[in-house]
Amino acid sequence: MGVALSDKELALKSVHLRKKTLEAIYEAGAGHTGGSLSCLDILNVLYNRILNVSLETFSNPNRDLYVQSKGHSVEALYAVLADRGFFPEAGLKTICHYKSHFVGHPTRHIHGIEMNTGALGHGLPISVGMAIAGKMDTAPYRVFTLLGDGELAEGSNWEAAMAAAHYKLDNLTAIVDHNTLQISGRTRDVMSNEPIDEKFRAFGWAVKIVNGHDFAELTYALSKPAETGKPTCVIANTVKGKGVSFMEDVAKWHHGVPSKAELKQALGELDAAGAKLKEVV
Amino acid sequence: MSAPTPSMYSPAAKAMAEKLGLKPGHSNVDEFAATLVELAKADRNIIAVTSDSRGSGKLGPFGQALPTQLVEVGIAEQNLVGITAGLAACGKKSFGVSPACFLTARSLEQIKNDICYSDVPATLIGISSGVSYGALGSTHHSLHDLAALRAIHNISIVVPADNVETREAIRAAAKSEKPIYIRFGKAAMFGLHQPETKFEIGKAIQLREGNDVAFIATGETVVHALLAAGQLAEQGLNCRVISMHTVKPLDTEDVLKSGHECRAVITVEEHSVHGGLGEACASVLMQAGVTVPFRIAGIPDEDTVTGAQADIFRHYGVSMEGLSKAALKLLK
Numbered sequence: 126m127g128v129a130l131s132d133k134e135l136a137l138k139s140v141h142l143r144k145k146t147l148e149a150i151y152e153a154g155a156g157h158t159g160g161s162l163s164c165l166d167i168l169n170v171l172y173n174r175i176l177n178v179s180l181e182t183f184s185n186p187n188r189d190l191y192v193q194s195k196g197h198s199v200e201a202l203y204a205v206l207a208d209r210g211f212f213p214e215a216g217l218k219t220i221c222h223y224k225s226h227f228v229g230h231p232t233r234h235i236h237g238i239e240m241n242t243g244a245l246g247h248g249l250p251i252s253v254g255m256a257i258a259g260k261m262d263t264a265p266y267r268v269f270t271l272l273g274d275g276e277l278a279e280g281s282n283w284e285a286a287m288a289a290a291h292y293k294l295d296n297l298t299a300i301v302d303h304n305t306l307q308i309s310g311r312t313r314d315v316m317s318n319e320p321i322d323e324k325f326r327a328f329g330w331a332v333k334i335v336n337g338h339d340f341a342e343l344t345y346a347l348s349k350p351a352e353t354g355k356p357t358c359v360i361a362n363t364v365k366g367k368g369v370s371f372m373e374d375v376a377k378w379h380h381g382v383p384s385k386a387e388l389k390q391a392l393g394e395l396d397a398a399g400a401k402l403k404e405v406v
Numbered sequence: 407m408s409a410p411t412p413s414m415y416s417p418a419a420k421a422m423a424e425k426l427g428l429k430p431g432h433s434n435v436d437e438f439a440a441t442l443v444e445l446a447k448a449d450r451n452i453i454a455v456t457s458d459s460r461g462s463g464k465l466g467p468f469g470q471a472l473p474t475q476l477v478e479v480g481i482a483e484q485n486l487v488g489i490t491a492g493l494a495a496c497g498k499k500s501f502g503v504s505p506a507c508f509l510t511a512r513s514l515e516q517i518k519n520d521i522c523y524s525d526v527p528a529t530l531i532g533i534s535s536g537v538s539y540g541a542l543g544s545t546h547h548s549l550h551d552l553a554a555l556r557a558i559h560n561i562s563i564v565v566p567a568d569n570v571e572t573r574e575a576i577r578a579a580a581k582s583e584k585p586i587y588i589r590f591g592k593a594a595m596f597g598l599h600q601p602e603t604k605f606e607i608g609k610a611i612q613l614r615e616g617n618d619v620a621f622i623a624t625g626e627t628v629v630h631a632l633l634a635a636g637q638l639a640e641q642g643l644n645c646r647v648i649s650m651h652t653v654k655p656l657d658t659e660d661v662l663k664s665g666h667e668c669r670a671v672i673t674v675e676e677h678s679v680h681g682g683l684g685e686a687c688a689s690v691l692m693q694a695g696v697t698v699p700f701r702i703a704g705i706p707d708e709d710t711v712t713g714a715q716a717d718i719f720r721h722y723g724v725s726m727e728g729l730s731k732a733a734l735k736l737l738k
Contacts, residue, residue, distance in 0.1 A: 257493060
């Protein structure tokens with residue numbers, strides 16, 4: 126956690142982080158734009174209000190653990206970690222470049238990243254293992270993982286969901302970035318997975334549904350486990366491509382890379398949103 | 407009436423084993439389980455993870471003695487590997503134990519990403535490997551695991567030949583900071599080594615000297631190579647027998663030594679002839695420009711014959727008689 130920030134300060138930070146994310150994707154010439162923008166407010170809250178991790182405490186065995194199962198949204202994660210001082214911001218300009226440590230999915234080469242992810246359906250089983258280890262050691266840390274809603278089609282998630290409830294892992298929170306879009310289109314058309322909340326409840330989880338762009342709601346849902354003896358699932362309703370008018374809720378921006386003109390327009394929109402935020406008392 | 411369990415050894419092979427002074431031991435899985443429980447009693451961070459496999463992994467006593475150090479995941483091998491990785495990432499010395507056939511096929515992506523790519527100190531134990539499940543069919547065979555894992559960066563592959571190698575491999579894994587895959591079967595094994603034998607991952611062990619044919623064998627096939635060498639000695643041939651317990655990283659120096667010094671080389675493995683020990687050795691020899699009469703003994707690329715492990719071994723010539731015959735043919 127960093128210095129306590131108000132909701133307004135977090136909102137301004139999200140504007141800044143969205144700009145950094147888009148610039149990084151533009152520089153890389155590749156990236157997952159829509160999903161990075163949909164989960165960015167979640168990451169902002171996690172790293173600035175919830176997780177007890179920082180550059181200094183990252184090697185502490187009692188630190189909270191975050192595993193980004195939807196590894197493709199790595200650009201948002203890189204932007205947040207750079208902002209929290211895990212590495213110099215210049216690293217963001219090298220994503221996907223030849224010999225760069227900044228791979229197009231999370232790896233432990235980057236300070237602040239716990240596990241290498243990118244293939245879907247891996248983060249939850251790993252997090253279950255981490256949470257079991259925490260229970261064995263009666264360690265104070267919590268484990269968080271971020272899943273895409275389309276990712277829930279991977280069966281391994283449900284193996285892990287079963288185990289998390291079986292082992293009563295109330296130190297585990299799975300956040301679903303529920304933006305309702307995946308690469309081929311609307312998730313309900315590709316492979317319907319609703320109702321997600323009832324599925325997790327049926328597997329023995331405590332479920333909370335929040336607006337994934339509302340800092341107060343996210344903070345409330347993530348601050349503590351929902352129920353003793355049960356893992357927590359936070360379904361965060363989000364908008365894919367959030368913050369840029371022409372990217373919002375459009376499937377092609379799943380891994381669309383903005384042109385120079387599109388980047389300029391996007392940054393202009395974000396600047397305007399930032400200016401508007403500053404006007405609000 | 408159920409089919410009688412065939413013996414792994416013909417009467418002549420049994421006689422040869424006696425002549426060579428080989429003492430019958432128990433199964434490698436029994437040795438594994440006994441070693442792991444002993445280590446885990448002294449180190450609470452050693453964790454066994456099972457997928458409804460504690461029976462076949464002989465981990466019943468482990469679960470009874472150390473219930474808080476055993477994690478049962480149910481019949482869910484992908485989850486088994488993910489959880490094993492998560493435990494290892496949090497300071498546990500985790501051993502994921504599951505039949506080799508499921509562990510290395512269904513969960514291959516978890517092995518590749520969660521363990522090898524993330525570089526966590528986890529050990530995977532493939533039990534009932536190769537054709538140990540015999541007549542249960544190809545669903546239950548692991549004839550692909552060495553090939554699949556050889557092509558994945560950052561994992562050692564160990565196939566112990568007897569109880570001593572099994573015990574030492576488990577001890578080495580418990581100390582290792584790197585991913586390791588160890589696979590073995592459930593048949594009772596002859597003891598091939600003295601208990602004080604020096605065992606090091608990546609270092610082949612020579613069991614018998616000779617320069618006519620070198621048998622480079624791994625796992626449960628090593629004893630058959632040793633018996634064949636005994637039989638060939640009666641015909642005046644001196645055959646070298648190497649236990650190549652580590653398939654990766656391969657002891658290339660030892661392979662080249664055999665290639666340079668012997669008139670022929672035969673590799674032996676309980677695995678497909680594609681992508682396992684044999685092709686690994688062939689690659690080493692060819693790339694060093696060593697040409698020597700060479701044969702890979704293993705399970706051919708076909709619908710595997712039905713039968714017990716012993717039937718399958720004999721059918722494909724992984725037996726004293728079969729390997730002797732192969733050696734003589736190669737020397738002609």
